[in-house]
Amino acid sequence: MDDNDLDVGYLRAIFDQSADGLMICDAQGRILKMNRSAERLNGIKASEVLGKKVASLVKEGQLDRSATQEVLETSRQVSVVQVTPKSGYTLLVTGTPVFDTNHDIAFVVVNERDISLIENMRQELDRTRQESEKIRNELTELSLLELKExxxxxxxxxxxxxxxxxxxxxxxxxxxxxxxxxxxxxxxxxxxxxxxxxxxxxxxxxxxxxxxxxxxxxxxxxxxxxxxxxxxxxxxxxxxxxxxxxxxxxxxxxxxxxxxxxxxxxxxxxxxxxxxxxxxxxxxxxxxxxxxxxxxxxxxxxxxxxxxxxxxxxxxxxxxxxxPLRERPEDILELVNLCLKKYNKRYRRRTHMGYKAFDALKAYEFPGNVRELINIVKQAVVMCDGRSLDDYIIHATAPAGRCISPVKSTKNPTDLPGKLMAVEHDMLRQAVQQCRTTREIAEFLGISQPTVVRKLKKHSMGRLKK
Known part of the structure; x- marks a missing residue:
């Protein structure tokens, strides 16, 4: 056996044993040779397709597209992703033209590589990303719930x-x-x-x-x-x-x-x-x-x-x-509901608001923003005798409503100092009914604990724990 025969034998062995699918087509697109890997990847027998044009295999549905056809049309190397209907593989198919001495296409060498695993990994990655996005959105919702607290x-x-x-x-x-x-x-x-x-x-x-x-x-x-x-x-x-x-x-x-x-x-x-x-x-x-x-x-x-x-x-x-709160009126209703739930539970009350109170809150400018809204609702829950907070809220959000409490005194003085004293007395009385210590009263009324002690003494009210 001479060297030429040995070289041909090596080339034949490489062609047949290659893990990649290999096909050789002529200038008309007819299949001249196909190795065993190409048979397996395409789900067809070489004996059934040798001599046939690749275009006819596409037409018959045995292939979904042909790199060979695109090479013959463009006279350049072409790579396509091809799904084989019979075997179900996803293949990366590269067609390379081989030119003769006249620069015409003599053959097309086709290389096929199975990328099904890569495609499956890509799909799995897409699913993982979608699940991660879903989890991220759920965490965002949980985070917003924590914010509400x-x-x-x-x-x-x-x-x-x-x-x-x-x-x-x-x-x-x-x-x-x-x-x-x-x-x-x-x-x-x-x-x-x-x-x-x-x-x-x-x-x-x-x-x-x-x-x-x-x-x-x-x-x-x-x-x-x-x-x-x-x-x-x-x-x-x-x-x-x-x-x-x-x-x-x-x-x-x-x-x-x-x-x-x-x-x-x-x-x-x-x-x-x-x-x-x-x-x-x-x-x-x-x-x-x-x-x-x-x-x-x-x-x-x-x-x-x-x-x-x-x-x-x-x-x-x-x-x-x-x-600012005045630019997001949609948040007022939810904030009020959260505050009512919180302070009704803390002070063992069952107060509520009607639509008139909500309308008054929406129309109010809230220079103190959320902090002021919380204080208004908190004071209303603590200071009002009845369950409805509407009158208190409407008065508190009126133009001059934050200065004097709407709580009516049993006394009816006509001078300003007397009226202020009566209002102070009634606010302290209601705070004493709701609170157990002078520190709680101080927190409710927004004053210091020593001031509470001094005012309780001035109004001759009972002694409370610090």
Missing amino acids: NNIVAESNPMKQTLHLALKLAGIDASHILIQGESGTGKGLLAKFIHAHSSRRKKTFMQINCAALPENLLEAELFGYTKGAFTGAKETGKPGLFTLASGGTLFLDEIGEMPPRVQAKLLKCLDDHEIMPIGGTTGKKIDCTIIAATNRDLNQRVATKQFRLDLLHRLNTFPLSIP
Whole structure:
């Protein structure tokens, strides 16, 4: 056997033993040769199709399309995905033209590879994605239910958009989130919600009100201090909130009130990802999500040089806006129902509201937003003798309704001080009937506990526990 015969034998063995299906067609599209893998993948016998045109097999329904035909039409290599009706395989079929010396197509070599497993994996991946999307939507609904428990309701489209964006930011562990909204809209609750749905939820959530502390104390609380940093400093020093929030979330409330010097130090901290404690000489790396909130127009404060523009840009990477309650009347009804259910259970009442009260609430501007609505409903549940809260709500939401209680006194003085004293007496009397301690009365009436004790004494009412 010479070398040519040996080469032909090798080529025949490779052709027959190839795991891929191989076919050779002539320039008219007739099948000249087919290996065993091609028979198996197409579900046909070579003896039945040799000499036939591929076009006729497509017409007979034995193939759904032909790479050979497309090669003959385009004179270039063609790859197609083909489903074989008889065997059920999904094949990646590549047809390659072989040209003669005149640059005409002499043969078409067809390679077929089974991609059924890949296709099944793709379909399974699609199913998994659909299931994941379903689970994600269910988790979103559960998350919204959790929000309702904290008096954050999203029946209106603007609030829904805010909450869905918050969930998205929580899912990617976004930092430098700036929550803007009027006082009482629930910015702090939204910050806690973002933390609770992030990967850092098992770590610490620290918060500070930047408007509640003087400059030096705010700086010490945020960045900490070393031993002997200043007069009165602890001997051991003190870690700041950035350190305590490591791995978790730091919420900077009322960021618009932060003093300029602390703003500069905060900006450097955010740029360098490290803090410098007061009195320290070595920086400490920080790793926490930063969420800030404000009810101020920061652009206006930048214009009046009360807030740094570069710090605003740093904090405002992911802006979130909570619309005021007056712009989402759809949420009022749900909030009222939640509050009624909560406070009726807490104070063992069975109060209710009618449509007139709801109309009054929808027409009210709510300068205090959700916080004010909660207080109105809470006071109504506690202060009203009867079950209907309509009269109280209508009076409370009238233009001057928040100044004087609608509760009528048994006395009927004609002078203003006397009327105020009578109203105070009746409000205290009803609060005493509903509450067990002076601290509860203080919470209901929105005054301090020592003030409650003093007023009870002034009106000669019985002594209660603190």
